[in-house]
Amino acid sequence: MRHLPYFCRGEVVKGFGRGSKELGIPTANFSEQVVESFPPDISTGIYYGWACVGNGDVHKMVLSIGWNPFYKNTKKSVETHIIHTFKEDFYGEILSIVITGYIRPEKNFDSLDALISAIQEDIEEAKRQLDLPEHRKLKEDNFFHLPEGKTVNDN
């Protein structure tokens, strides 16, 4: 798919608070500025790849790009669900991701349960795909390993 692998880094901001509360699947949302920095012709839909919070470990992730048709959002969002259990929220931290593959377009669903089941299937698909060598190798990319003493804003 065009634009992949796609590397992106940005601050985690507040969304609508639905991910954890309604779906049981938290998603770390990027700011509007980061969303607008994405290639305008990148397909909306569900993707997978690798993610890292601050200087933490690199974990598998699933990502949603688009308008969440189930909720009819009016602003495009880019949201990452990291396949890992965190002890605390990490709003305000820098999230680094590499998107390596595409799963499906965004869909509307008849019920919340149907949306949740679809996301759970996406997570299983992402876990399988990311174990394949072509995707696994991006976990080790230098993008995730800033040189000692450097921060993301240094040049």
Ligand SMILES: Cc1cc2nc3c(=O)[nH]c(=O)nc-3n(C[C@H](O)[C@H](O)[C@H](O)COP(=O)(O)O)c2cc1C
């Ligand atoms: C893997 C994945 C797949 C998703 N698929 C859909 C979808 O097909 N349709 C949809 O309306 N929303 C989809 N979503 C987005 C959720 O609706 C969204 O994450 C949720 O509303 C939380 O939003 P919030 O961060 O603003 O609280 C998906 C999210 C993830 C992480």
Ligand SMILES: Nc1ncnc2c1ncn2[C@@H]1O[C@H](COP(=O)(O)OP(=O)(O)O)[C@@H](O)[C@H]1O
């Ligand atoms: N595994 C995880 N993946 C993504 N975010 C997580 C995870 N665990 C905890 N969080 C926290 O939960 C927040 C997202 O929850 P969510 O209900 O989607 O709220 P919001 O609508 O504000 O994005 C993230 O910003 C992050 O601080």
Ligand SMILES: [Mg+2]
């Ligand atoms: Mg969210």
